[in-house]
Amino acid sequence: MIVTQITHHDLDGYGASTVAAAFADVPRVVHVARYSDVGPVVEDELKRLRGATASETLLMTDLGLEEPTIAFLRRFAAMNRGRAEGTHHRLVVLDHHASSIDQLKRQNLETAPDPERAGLLRADLGDPEVFVLIDEAHCATRMAYDQRALYAPAAKVPGETAAADLAALIESVEALDLWKKGEPAFAGGLALDEMFWDSVSTLVPASHPWHDRFVSDLLMAAAGLLRAGSTPAELERRSGELRARLVDGLLAGEAGDDPTLTARQRLARALARSDALFHRLSDGTLLSFGLDSGTFQRVSDQVMEAGRAKRVVNVQRAGTLSFRSVDGTALDGARAFRGGGHRD
Incomplete structure (x- = not known):
């Protein structure tokens, strides 16, 4: 069964994804920095799962449950009720925030001690394939380990x-x-x-x-x-x-790797060849989202040096834009957004 994980963008969230990867094949992990951003992410997953013919597992870890996320839990259960026998998806929510208990109560979803898991609270969504578990005494990383049977019934065995x-x-x-x-x-x-x-x-x-x-x-x-x-x-x-x-x-066997450079410089050369980091706009500009400033500087230079584009733009996490070019157009772009800088 395919497992997708949505987890918090902090040490505990990545700890939980590290644990999950140790016991299951998780081909896609989505990291969310703010609890308020979880709603749109899970709605996209719900749309995707509605169209999936085979059963999948969605694992959510270390994400405080707020109103849009709780609404998603209900919609997930409703979707499952409409699916054919044998194609039901599984939802596993492993949380440890006291605020989630408060939010569930506000949305008329009470939690009660889970009869099968000592010390855990569970919210009842009326679906045996939906597990919303809260454990204030432990972090999400430990919960991912303790509850691994829910998302990895045929668990890999680490050495x-x-x-x-x-x-x-x-x-x-x-x-x-x-x-x-x-x-x-x-x-x-x-x-x-x-x-x-x-x-x-x-x-x-x-x-x-x-x-x-x-x-x-x-x-x-x-x-x-x-x-x-x-x-x-x-x-x-x-x-x-x-x-x-x-x-x-x-980078073992990677063409063009130069081990005399720093780790970041070496990676930039490999990342510059990746299609996953960029979206090509109609004028040939390559657009990236949320790249670290230093990484963007090095990767964009490698992209343009290789002739993949004459201009690269990064939408930074704060919402600002960074333009780089080899034809003098970076400053034109910056001016259009009331910014400035050098020609390229």
């Missing part, structure tokens, strides 16, 4: 080392996410969080197929160092080494 690293990751993320400052794992969780934010958007963009693999492998490698006794300072010092090693693996 002994991977299983130990996964356990260390879960312990560190939980200590950090629930702010358990008295626990030994808290300092490691802080170090993981710093490394995560330093790396999540600056090397492999979220819209690229390598993104989730890269971040998950980085988190697992860092958790392995913590498990082996590395201090937060040692993890910080070795983070560049970890990233470089992962880039070596990603």
Whole structure:
């Protein structure tokens, strides 16, 4: 069964996607930064699932439930009731926010202790394939591990080392996410969080197929160092080494790779050949969304040097635009949006 995951854009959200990938094949992961943005994302998934002929699983992790998301839960259950026998989709919602319980009550969806899972609350949508589970005592990363049978009934079995690293990751993320400052794992969780934010958007963009693999492998490698006794300072010092090693693996056999360059410069050359990052406009301009500024600078340069486009535009996360060109038109574009800069 195909599994799609929608998860929060923070350490716990990526921890949950790392756990899910350890036990199931998850070909597509969508990361959402704000709970208020979840509604449009799940509505798009609902449209897609309505047209899917075979059963699929939608896994939602670490996303506070707000009114549009709760409306989606009801529409998902209604859609399932209209599907043919044997083609029902499964929805698994793993959440740990107290606000979600309040929001469910406001929308007349009460939660009650789940009879099959001690310590968890479940909202009843009247559909046996819809699991809306809330556990205030644990983070989403641990919930993804504890409830893996719901989305990975034929779970992959991680090797002994991977299983130990996964356990260390879960312990560190939980200590950090629930702010358990008295626990030994808290300092490691802080170090993981710093490394995560330093790396999540600056090397492999979220819209690229390598993104989730890269971040998950980085988190697992860092958790392995913590498990082996590395201090937060040692993890910080070795983070560049970890990233470089992962880039070596990603770019093994990649044409034109130059290992004498920095990890970011090497990746930019590969990313510039990707169609996944850009939308071509009618005038030949390539448009990207949400690329880190440094990544956009390097990738756009490689794109234009290769002759793929004369102008590249990035819509940044703050909503501003960045123009780059090789024919003097970047400044014209910037002026049209009351900006400025150099000709290219």
